[in-house]
Amino acid sequence: MPHKYAIEIIYSDEDEGFIAVVPELPGCSAFGVTEEEALREVKVAVSLWLKTAREEGRAIPEPAYS
DSSP states (O other), X not given: OOOOOOOEEEXXXXXXXXXXXXXXXXXXXXXXXXXXXXXXXXXXXXXXXXXXHHHHTOOOOOOSOO
Protein backbone atom coordinates (compact mmCIF):
# COMPACT_ATOMS: atom_id res chain seq x y z
CA MET A 1 0.00 0.00 0.00
CA PRO A 2 1.53 3.35 -1.01
CA HIS A 3 1.88 6.00 1.64
CA LYS A 4 1.23 9.67 1.03
CA TYR A 5 3.79 11.18 3.37
CA ALA A 6 6.13 13.87 2.05
CA ILE A 7 9.73 12.74 1.65
CA GLU A 8 12.71 15.10 1.60
CA ILE A 9 15.96 13.87 0.08
CA ILE A 10 19.16 15.81 0.64
CA TYR A 11 22.81 15.14 -0.15
CA SER A 12 25.15 14.90 2.83
CA ASP A 13 28.79 15.75 2.19
CA GLU A 14 29.66 14.31 5.58
CA ASP A 15 28.02 10.95 4.83
CA GLU A 16 28.85 11.05 1.11
CA GLY A 17 25.35 10.01 0.19
CA PHE A 18 21.69 10.92 0.31
CA ILE A 19 19.50 11.12 3.38
CA ALA A 20 15.74 10.74 2.99
CA VAL A 21 13.57 12.13 5.78
CA VAL A 22 9.83 11.91 6.41
CA PRO A 23 9.16 15.09 8.45
CA GLU A 24 5.68 13.99 9.57
CA LEU A 25 7.00 10.78 11.15
CA PRO A 26 9.51 11.68 13.88
CA GLY A 27 12.78 9.81 13.52
CA CYS A 28 11.84 8.25 10.19
CA SER A 29 14.79 8.52 7.82
CA ALA A 30 17.06 6.43 5.63
CA PHE A 31 20.38 6.63 3.80
CA GLY A 32 21.42 5.71 0.30
CA VAL A 33 24.46 6.19 -1.91
CA THR A 34 22.07 7.38 -4.65
CA GLU A 35 18.80 9.30 -4.44
CA GLU A 36 16.97 6.23 -5.72
CA GLU A 37 18.47 4.02 -3.03
CA ALA A 38 17.59 6.54 -0.30
CA LEU A 39 14.01 6.65 -1.60
CA ARG A 40 13.71 2.84 -1.65
CA GLU A 41 15.11 2.60 1.87
CA VAL A 42 12.89 5.33 3.31
CA LYS A 43 9.79 3.61 1.90
CA VAL A 44 10.80 0.55 3.94
CA ALA A 45 11.40 2.80 6.97
CA VAL A 46 7.91 4.34 6.62
CA SER A 47 6.30 0.90 6.55
CA LEU A 48 8.23 -0.18 9.63
CA TRP A 49 7.51 3.10 11.43
CA LEU A 50 3.77 2.73 10.82
CA LYS A 51 3.76 -0.96 11.79
CA THR A 52 5.58 -0.24 15.04
CA ALA A 53 3.30 2.70 15.87
CA ARG A 54 0.23 0.51 15.37
CA GLU A 55 1.67 -2.29 17.51
CA GLU A 56 2.52 0.15 20.30
CA GLY A 57 -0.80 2.00 20.09
CA ARG A 58 0.85 5.32 19.19
CA ALA A 59 -0.95 8.03 17.26
CA ILE A 60 -0.22 8.03 13.55
CA PRO A 61 -0.23 11.47 11.90
CA GLU A 62 -2.37 11.98 8.83
CA PRO A 63 -0.35 12.84 5.72
CA ALA A 64 -0.35 16.59 5.12
CA TYR A 65 -0.71 16.07 1.37
CA SER A 66 -3.33 13.44 0.64
